[in-house]
Amino acid sequence: MNDAVESNETPLLSVRDLKVHFPFRRGSLFNSQKGVIRAVDGISFDIGRGETLGLVGESGCGKSTTARAIINLVPPTSGDVQIDGVSIAGMSDAAMLPYRRRVQMVFQDPFASLNPRMTVGAIIGEPLVVHSLAKGRDRKLEVLRLMELVGLNPRFLNRYPHEFSGGQRQRIGIARALAVQPDIILCDEPVSALDVSIQAQIINLLMDLQQKLGLSYLFIAHDLAVVRHIATRVGVMYLGRIVELAKSEDLYAGPKHPYTEALLSAVPVPDPEVAAKRQRIVLSGEVPSPDRYYPGCAFADRCPVKIDRCTTDRPELPGKPHAAACWVREEALAETPANA
Amino acid sequence: MTQTASQTDPTESHASDDPILRVDDLHVSFKTDEGMVRAVRGVSFDVRAGETVAIVGESGSGKSVTNLAMMGLVPKPPGNVDSGRALFGGRDLLTMSDRELQDIRGRHIAMIFQDPMTALNPLMTVEQQLTEMTRLHLSVTRHEARRHAIEMLGLVGITAPEKRLRDYPHQFSGGMRQRVMIAMALSCEPELLIADEPTTALDVTIQAQIMELLADLQERKGTAIVLITHDLGVVAGVADRVLVMYAGRIVEKADVRTLFAGPQHPYTIGLLGSLPNVESNRDEPLAAIPGQPPDLSQPILGCSFRDRCDHRFDRCQNEAPLLTPRADLGGEPHLAACHADLSNTDSHTANANHSENGQ
Structure with missing residues (x-):
């Protein structure tokens, strides 16, 4: 358990030992191999009210699957998801409905996540219909209010998604998520498809809305600078697991896990003077495959500081404010005796 | 080649060594349902041997179209190169026949793209694709071409290259495919490499490996690189000079330190x-x-x-x-x-x- 939220109140969202495994079969009919892709392999975290937890990691590390599993878009294989202490994992769709209202999602691709045949008004108003929150004139007024809230011109009510730019479409997606007055929004790479200048507009909007409405965010991104800006705490994922979890400023100032260190050192810095001076840790090798089972640390093959124990013995993330799942770098683990 | 004084740009005249590429007042437009889109509206720049020129801009700024036009790769219709010149080795790429261009593309100027799958043929092995280039341009024997292909794959950091030659592109990961494409692009030792968002689709740790690889190859072979990107972080790390594009024009041009220190x-x-x-x-x-x-x-x-x-x-x-x-x-x-x-x-x-x- 890693209760990094330093208070006694029940966290808004609590994820415990969440696993999402996809079984697969490959090869020919008579010579097939069965296996399992461990997309998410036992992760735990809490998100408090008004807090932003950033999840970073490279493609295939399971960060998007984590978000999808939280709201059951992908059924979790095991583990528990709690909202205000109530477990929602494995609930029926009908029983889940009131909880869906509290947890909303904003997707990466503003082109794919909006129905091209619906007007903006209908898109933003649809959740109000699904959750029977407003009808007729009230619904229209509410939609107009939401459009204003996210910085869309209310005159565009009857336009279609294709008439908007990427940034504006992302605003539509955010307005749709806000329609049901959620407590938390799961943002899956919400700005990575946008140009830099537009990206900054959307980040500012999300932070502004958080101030106004007291929202919590799970903010998933591969861009570490964006996450640094928006998140209060950050979890770094590698091959389906969180390898480091800490307050944002602690993580960026003093990364513990060698993977976090390498990741931070690889982020291009927009300053030629700094870029010329700094030392990059260039990792050798590729991200390992999630269809293989690693008894030890999945990062061991690429790790510059690994010891024998790393390939046989899996380091778990300890429950402390700045935690790393590393036998070498995490004091809490380094002292434990080696056993298989 | 005569040059009108008004169009001569002070950056160009500063060059002590002659540029290997000089683009002059390039205009490109596309016919669309919404009317004529003027994607590139008068772009001029030059590239000297061994340097890296970064073209920065957001989507729709015309940075990719500029380079596609130079390579004769703007689809016509709907596109059209309205005017301008692109002098490479004293010859204008924009008025060349397809035949002449084919001799230059791949041999003297090579391109790498954001998505390696658009550049690699999924039905051909890596060996076939790598040797096609050298057989065509360098008229070497099949045996020599194969040896060269192995050498190139090794150079871009693919382990056990002789074993991977028979593999198809889908058998490589994203980062490895990008390396295969770079190996292909560099196999004829071009004087100029145009890299259009070469690392955008890749994770940062892999991105760092690829940029390191390009810098290393540039140092060894003296290749000039035109790097098209939206990522100012990448630019700060590798570029010598930077062109900032906006709405089809270059709006700022400077060496990399000057640009970042005082835009x-x-x-x-x-x-x-x-x-x-x-x-x-x-x-x-x-x-x-x-x-x-x-x-x-x-x-x-x-x-x-x-x-x-x-x-x-x-x-x-x-x-x-x-x-x-x-x-x-x-x-x-x-x-x-x-x-x-x-x-x-x-x-x-x-x-x-x-x-x-x-x-």
């Missing part, structure tokens, strides 16, 4: 300010550029950036600014297309967050 065009200042930074403060909103780029299917009077600009004044409404020299800090002349003089104003403060983050 002179409000768009460049805005771009740098809107970057979240690993050191940036959560309590301060990012300096986003309000609004959106202009619609290039409509005629643009005056400055294309004026609607999003804090420094606009009357003159910006109807007179398009030309690239003019700014405060000279030594080295390359620094050019910006802006009527306002921002040399003593907030350009440095806007950039302050970025220059303070030395470690």
Whole structure:
């Protein structure tokens, strides 16, 4: 358990030992191999009210699957998801409905996540219909209010998604998520498809809305600078697991896990003077495959500081404010005796 | 080749060694349902041997179209190269026959793209694709071509290259495919490599490996690189000179240190300010550029950036600014297309967050 939220109140969202495994079969009919892709392999975290937890990691590390599993878009294989202490994992769709209202999602691709045949008004108003929150004139007024809230011109009510730019479409997606007055929004790479200048507009909007409405965010991104800006705490994922979890400023100032260190050192810095001076840790090798089972640390093959124990013995993330799942770098683990 | 004095750009005349590529007043347009889109509206630059020139801009700024036009790869119709020249080794790429261009593409100028799957043939093995290039351009024997292919794959860091030769592109991961494409592009030792967002689709740790690889190959072979990207972080790390494009034009041109230390065009200042930074403060909103780029299917009077600009004044409404020299800090002349003089104003403060983050 890693209760990094330093208070006694029940966290808004609590994820415990969440696993999402996809079984697969490959090869020919008579010579097939069965296996399992461990997309998410036992992760735990809490998100408090008004807090932003950033999840970073490279493609295939399971960060998007984590978000999808939280709201059951992908059924979790095991583990528990709690909202205000109530477990929602494995609930029926009908029983889940009131909880869906509290947890909303904003997707990466503003082109794919909006129905091209619906007007903006209908898109933003649809959740109000699904959750029977407003009808007729009230619904229209509410939609107009939401459009204003996210910085869309209310005159565009009857336009279609294709008439908007990427940034504006992302605003539509955010307005749709806000329609049901959620407590938390799961943002899956919400700005990575946008140009830099537009990206900054959307980040500012999300932070502004958080101030106004007291929202919590799970903010998933591969861009570490964006996450640094928006998140209060950050979890770094590698091959389906969180390898480091800490307050944002602690993580960026003093990364513990060698993977976090390498990741931070690889982020291009927009300053030629700094870029010329700094030392990059260039990792050798590729991200390992999630269809293989690693008894030890999945990062061991690429790790510059690994010891024998790393390939046989899996380091778990300890429950402390700045935690790393590393036998070498995490004091809490380094002292434990080696056993298989 | 005669050059009218008015079009000669001070950056170019500064070159002591002759540029290997000189692009001159290039215009490209596309016919669309919404009307004629003028994607590139008068772009001039040059590239010298062994240097890296970065072209930075957002989607729709014309950075990719500029390079596709040079390589004769703009689909016609709907596209059309309206005017301009692209001199490579004294010959104009824009007026060459397809046949002549084919001799140059791959042999003297090679391209790598963002998505390696668009450049690799999924039905051919890596060996077939790598040897096709050298057999065609260098007229070597099949055996020599194969040996060369193994050598190239090794050079780009693919382990056990002789075993991977028979593999098809889908058997490689994204980062490895990018390496295969780079191996292909470099197999004839081109003088110029055009890299269009070569690392955008890759994760940062792999991106770092690829950029390192390109820098290493450049050092060894003296290849000039035109790097097209939207990522200012990548630019800061590898470029010698930078061209900033906006709405089909170059709006600022400088060597990399000058540009990042004191950007002179409000768009460049805005771009740098809107970057979240690993050191940036959560309590301060990012300096986003309000609004959106202009619609290039409509005629643009005056400055294309004026609607999003804090420094606009009357003159910006109807007179398009030309690239003019700014405060000279030594080295390359620094050019910006802006009527306002921002040399003593907030350009440095806007950039302050970025220059303070030395470690």
